[in-house]
Amino acid sequence: MEPLEVFADAFEEVGDKFVQDIGNMFNFAGAGGLTSGQFTVDPGNVMAAAKIISSQAEALDVLHWDCRDRLSIDPPGGDEISKRMVDAWNDLLVSNEDSYSNRVDQYVVSLRSLVTQIEGAARSYGYTDEQIAAALGKTTSA
Numbered sequence: 001m002e003p004l005e006v007f008a009d010a011f012e013e014v015g016d017k018f019v020q021d022i023g024n025m026f027n028f029a030g031a032g033g034l035t036s037g038q039f040t041v042d043p044g045n046v047m048a049a050a051k052i053i054s055s056q057a058e059a060l061d062v063l064h065w066d067c068r069d070r071l072s073i074d075p076p077g078g079d080e081i082s083k084r085m086v087d088a089w090n091d092l093l094v095s096n097e098d099s100y101s102n103r104v105d106q107y108v109v110s111l112r113s114l115v116t117q118i119e120g121a122a123r124s125y126g127y128t129d130e131q132i133a134a135a136l137g138k139t140t141s142a
Contacts, residue, residue, distance in 0.1 A: 057111035
């Protein structure tokens with residue numbers, strides 16, 4: 001299997017699990033029910049939402065970094081066309097500012113930002129930093 005196929009398959013699996021977990025938590029009817037890209041947290045689900053999103057951000061980040069080096073390819077030949085084509089391919093997948101790899105990085109950052117926002121909502125619902133950290137599997141320093 002080619003590196004891009006491995007990454008695409010793994011990314012799809014992580015994404016499917018994320019949609020399923022969010023759908024289950026908010027009682028959406030499968031992936032087809034989650035269409036707006038929005039959900040509402042409340043005191044009863046805020047900690048679960050933070051945990052699911054945090055877990056998926058971490059899983060995607062680990063998966064991405066495991067696959068990133070395999071996304072770049074070497075020229076199949078020593079000719080100029082092969083070199084240019086591979087350079088363009090590698091730029092599109094890994095090197096350019098708007099490469100697929102960098103877009104995944106940006107998505108992970110946005111998920112982590114969402115977790116930070118949800119942590120703020122949890123605080124406003126009266127949860128302590130220790131409760132939030134425990135729900136996310138983090139340790140707190142005394």
